[in-house]
Amino acid sequence: MTAARTSAPTTTAAKAPAITATGLRKSYGDKLVLDGIDLDIAEGSVFALLGPNGAGKTTTVEILSTLLRTDAGSARIAGHDLARDTEAIRSVIGVTGQFSAVDNLLTAEENLLLMADLHHLDRREGRRRATELLRRFELSDVTGKTAATFSGGMRRKLDLAMTLVGDPRIIFLDEPTTGLDPRSRRTMWDIIRGLVADEGVTIFLTTQYLEEADQLAGRIAVLDHGRLIAEGTADELKQLIPGGHIRVRFADSRALEAAAGIFGIAARDEESLTLRIPGDGSLPSLRAVLDALEATGVAAESLTVHTPDLDDVFLTLTGQPRPATTAAAAAAVPPKENV
Structure with a gap:
């Protein structure tokens, strides 16, 4: 402010x-x-x-x-x-x-001056406005080139x-x-x-x-x-869209099995040695997962958080x-x- x-x-x-x-x-x-x-x-x-x-x-x-x-x-x-x-x-x-x-046949400046005429600006104000806009939009170097280029x-x-x-x-x-x-x-x-x-x-x-x-x-x-x-x-x-989760990867199937016993609602992927634990991506939910793993002595190799994005919103709705x-x-x- x-x-x-x-x-x-x-x-x-x-x-x-x-x-x-x-x-x-x-x-x-x-x-x-x-x-x-x-x-x-x-x-x-x-x-x-x-x-x-x-x-x-x-x-x-x-x-x-x-x-x-x-x-x-x-x-x-x-x-x-x-x-x-x-x-x-x-x-x-x-x-x-x-x-x-x-208009492809007009230069950058001529296109702007045409708009100035349509807005009934006088010649001096029209040129001032065109010059200002060409500068603002970084088009000053192509002022005299036709739009076709x-x-x-x-x-x-x-x-x-x-x-x-x-x-x-x-x-x-x-x-x-x-x-x-x-x-x-x-x-x-x-x-x-x-x-x-x-x-x-x-x-x-x-x-x-x-x-x-x-x-x-x-x-x-x-x-x-x-x-x-x-x-x-x-x-x-x-x-609005469900599907947020925390993805935890483990070094071996034994660790994966132990973690799956802690998080009963998690989806297990044996091939990638990962658990998908439902969560909203907030710090409290992330901390709860880490605390549970630490309390039981299960070591994770990596952890990633997925929250729905606008793609998910668009495709779902x-x-x-x-x-x-x-x-x-x-x-x-x-x-x-x-x-």
């Missing part, structure tokens, strides 16, 4: 949510894509929406960014009503889609820089690092962290990379068959058969006009 914030009054009002949504629904013919989702996303945070292909992630982004009408439900973006204040919402958001909006990572950085020309307070990033190599992906992560930490920007992130959500997001929601089936911090989601809900059934819910 900085000194300035330490000296500030402690009775300041809580910040309004950056994004709220209630009962968002969307169908295409008889295909129900979104089945009444609710969202509450804090200002100045990273929120990640996970889900398999076809779960409704991009549809959610398109609705909240005013690109697509809802069939029912309501939402507020930066305090503006989605149904009535479309232009006000568009003035405070930015969208970086799955596919780059970069850029690598995938450079194109994604330029694409995000173009989104920032309008100085948005909320940014929708729809799978922003798809196809990038690990180094370029981590560069994008650093840029996203900086936007939140340094400028208080709110990031709505959809991603196929579970490590990305784990690294960046304060809160994560899992979307499947158009429904939110889980939401929380990464740690909270991991705690998603891919189940769709509930018996169709667009026709959803049509029984009176639609609310929205944008």
